[in-house]
Amino acid sequence: MEKREQLYTGKAKTVYATDEPDHLILHFRNDTSAFDGEKVAQLDRKGRVNNRFNAFIMERLAEAGIPTHFERLLGDEEALVKRLEMLPVECVVRNYAAGSLCRRLGVEEGLALEPPVFEFFLKNDALHDPMINESHIRTFRWATDDEVVEMKDLSLRINGILTRLFADAGLLLVDFKLEFGRFHGRLLLGDEFSPDGCRLWDAETRTRLDKDRFRQGLGGVVEAYEEVARRLGIPLD
Numbered sequence: 001m002e003k004r005e006q007l008y009t010g011k012a013k014t015v016y017a018t019d020e021p022d023h024l025i026l027h028f029r030n031d032t033s034a035f036d037g038e039k040v041a042q043l044d045r046k047g048r049v050n051n052r053f054n055a056f057i058m059e060r061l062a063e064a065g066i067p068t069h070f071e072r073l074l075g076d077e078e079a080l081v082k083r084l085e086m087l088p089v090e091c092v093v094r095n096y097a098a099g100s101l102c103r104r105l106g107v108e109e110g111l112a113l114e115p116p117v118f119e120f121f122l123k124n125d126a127l128h129d130p131m132i133n134e135s136h137i138r139t140f141r142w143a144t145d146d147e148v149v150e151m152k153d154l155s156l157r158i159n160g161i162l163t164r165l166f167a168d169a170g171l172l173l174v175d176f177k178l179e180f181g182r183f184h185g186r187l188l189l190g191d192e193f194s195p196d197g198c199r200l201w202d203a204e205t206r207t208r209l210d211k212d213r214f215r216q217g218l219g220g221v222v223e224a225y226e227e228v229a230r231r232l233g234i235p236l237d
Helices: 046-063 100-105 134-139 145-167 221-232
Strands: 003-009 013-018 023-028 031-034 039-042 070-073 078-082 085-096 112-122 171-183 186-189 198-202
Touching (some): 023 046, 046 070, 134 145
Antiparallel strands (some): 003 013, 023 078, 070 078, 085 112, 171 186, 171 198
16 A cells, blocks of 8 residues: 555645555544634644544444444554545534534533434535535535435434443543545445544543543643543553
């Protein structure tokens, strides 16, 4: 496997082409950002932790029958993945009220949501990732009707799998976002699953163990990620 040209640089990952047209290399960097890039920092060890965290979650999901783009780890900060045609849609599942849901609806933070809330957002930083619905997706052809149904189904299945996984580690999976893409006509889970893209609270104390520590200036961001990894049994060395 040969790493070739850089294709894309995001807020926390860089994507490289390989000598195989169906595969890419994801490089998890130590960069972190919030508020659409208004707050940025470099956090030592973050790239390594998120790379291994993502690999662990993707492997658990694959074992449970969820189709993903993840292939294997290549090193401390790199992973091999299938090359997807990404859909410009983010799928968000909320098990407890937090973040923008509280601001939009005026509900109390920490309120248990039964059943979980599912939402679509347009992936567009310049527009601050606005909330959208199925009608928008259909009209602007961001995904097909079948893909909309499948994204919702897979997101809720993933929620069931991961809610149990984190609960066994004494954690609440508060909410998370997912992205999907097409691979030779098949819809696969893409991007990453790490504490950068979800909220995780200690089940007893409700201590934040996710990116909110960075957003809110609480400190100990990578240490919180490492604590979650330790509870899940993810090897970081």
